[in-house]
Amino acid sequence: MKVIESLFETGVYDSKNILNKSDKVISQSVLENIESEGITSEILDTLGVPVFKYKTQITIHGLFPELMVNYLGGYKNLFQNKNLSIGCKWMAVDFAKKEYIYGLLRRSGWNVSKNSSEYFAYKTSETFSNRAEYVALLDKAKSEIEQIDSSLFVGNKGVYLSQTLWGAYYLVSYVDIKGVYQECLDKVVENILGKSIVEIKEAIRLKDEAREQEYKLDAELRNKQRSEREALEAPLVEAAKKELIELGYELVNKYPIRDGVEVVKLSLGDNEYKFDVRRYTKKAKERKWRYSIQYNVKDVSTVLWNDFDSRYEYGNDFVSGWIKVSDVVPAILENKTDNQSVTNEVVKIITVDYSDKAIAIFGDTKVIKDKLKQIGARFNPFLNYDGKKQAGWILPVTKRELLADCIR
Numbered sequence: 001m002k003v004i005e006s007l008f009e010t011g012v013y014d015s016k017n018i019l020n021k022s023d024k025v026i027s028q029s030v031l032e033n034i035e036s037e038g039i040t041s042e043i044l045d046t047l048g049v050p051v052f053k054y055k056t057q058i059t060i061h062g063l064f065p066e067l068m069v070n071y072l073g074g075y076k077n078l079f080q081n082k083n084l085s086i087g088c089k090w091m092a093v094d095f096a097k098k099e100y101i102y103g104l105l106r107r108s109g110w111n112v113s114k115n116s117s118e119y120f121a122y123k124t125s126e127t128f129s130n131r132a133e134y135v136a137l138l139d140k141a142k143s144e145i146e147q148i149d150s151s152l153f154v155g156n157k158g159v160y161l162s163q164t165l166w167g168a169y170y171l172v173s174y175v176d177i178k179g180v181y182q183e184c185l186d187k188v189v190e191n192i193l194g195k196s197i198v199e200i201k202e203a204i205r206l207k208d209e210a211r212e213q214e215y216k217l218d219a220e221l222r223n224k225q226r227s228e229r230e231a232l233e234a235p236l237v238e239a240a241k242k243e244l245i246e247l248g249y250e251l252v253n254k255y256p257i258r259d260g261v262e263v264v265k266l267s268l269g270d271n272e273y274k275f276d277v278r279r280y281t282k283k284a285k286e287r288k289w290r291y292s293i294q295y296n297v298k299d300v301s302t303v304l305w306n307d308f309d310s311r312y313e314y315g316n317d318f319v320s321g322w323i324k325v326s327d328v329v330p331a332i333l334e335n336k337t338d339n340q341s342v343t344n345e346v347v348k349i350i351t352v353d354y355s356d357k358a359i360a361i362f363g364d365t366k367v368i369k370d371k372l373k374q375i376g377a378r379f380n381p382f383l384n385y386d387g388k389k390q391a392g393w394i395l396p397v398t399k400r401e402l403l404a405d406c407i408r
Helices: 028-037 041-047 095-107 131-146 182-193 197-246 329-334 366-374 397-406
Strands: 005-010 051-053 057-060 078-080 086-089 111-114 119-124 154-163 169-179 250-256 262-269 272-281 290-297 318-323 340-343 349-353 358-363 378-385 388-396
Touching (some): 028 086, 095 111, 095 169, 095 197, 131 154, 131 169, 250 366, 250 388, 262 290, 272 318, 358 378, 366 388, 366 397, 388 397
Antiparallel strands (some): 005 154, 051 057, 057 086, 078 086, 111 119, 119 169, 250 318, 262 318, 340 349, 349 358, 358 388, 378 388
16 A cells, blocks of 8 residues: 555654664573564563664664574564674564454454565545545544554554555555563454454454355355256266267376377357367477367367467376277287287286386276285386387386286
8 A cells, every 4th residue: 555645643763773782692592582483572571681663673782693594474574783783673573462463453354464564454444535525534543543552562553645546545544563562462452443352252253153154155055056057967968978988988087198199078068068179299309298179079070180280288298088098009009019018908008028127017007006006016107118208107027927917
């Protein structure tokens, strides 16, 4: 929110001090606690050194060991000065306490602004377009802010003028808590909201219950609508599946991409099921697969492909959908060499002597993957086979007999 003009603000800060006002040596344990958890008002009281409060940070005087950690709460909040004092941005002062206060304010209608340079709660007025509205809203905002007891915390409060992107004006009332004692947490929340902490938390609980009930009813309605839609679409789905099965397609999950693979997915449109068809190819010396795609196809068997209309497949070596496996796997079986054997024609599995010490298993291994894992096979999506990268399994040659039992 852009601040056009500060209209009302309270807050007192110290003048800048260049010299270290204390020669007290601070222990390593104190510094490590600050590095890991920030600083609290209670700990500051026990240090016995001067602490100066500025608009963006506090400076803790004394002779600190070398600061090793600057980041706290996701931001660079800790600094060490040349005089060995420590600078700590306000966000890192009583951070957990401010999370508690601002959390309750947010749940009670306020907003919270949090970034590397600020952390405060605010609420906005309605927009206005003339001076009479402006004066009335400003008087109301100032009156509400003045009721907040700033003696309960270190920080400031105020009202400023802001403007929307489309030019309308509005007022922002804010409370910027820099530090606060533990005993004052609930008092601060009660003072700002004008209610007891019991009332505030009960209102939040009731709001949560109402929201949860609303989500539950919405989910039930969506599930009902989805069930009704699926019931109406069921005959179309079954007809589409039957057509694909008759054409030789199978529904496959995570099938390794190979040249010529066509993947079909169902697409509902105009109260009838159509098909989205994707075809994969890989040209010579290309490392990535290409695919062409056609949408809303009525007859899968009549698709004509244009190789110029294709795009790359990034980071994926598997596809899922309706695939005509018989068009792809048999082509591999026909090219087997002497060191290959074909087993289980129904499952379409190929075993290859991959090296002197290893056997590779290719093909439709999904149905036996658990058995392969049990005998010690390891899946590898980047095996070299038939001059291409292929997904498969690697198994030591010493377990050849176990493999034979596995795929029998």
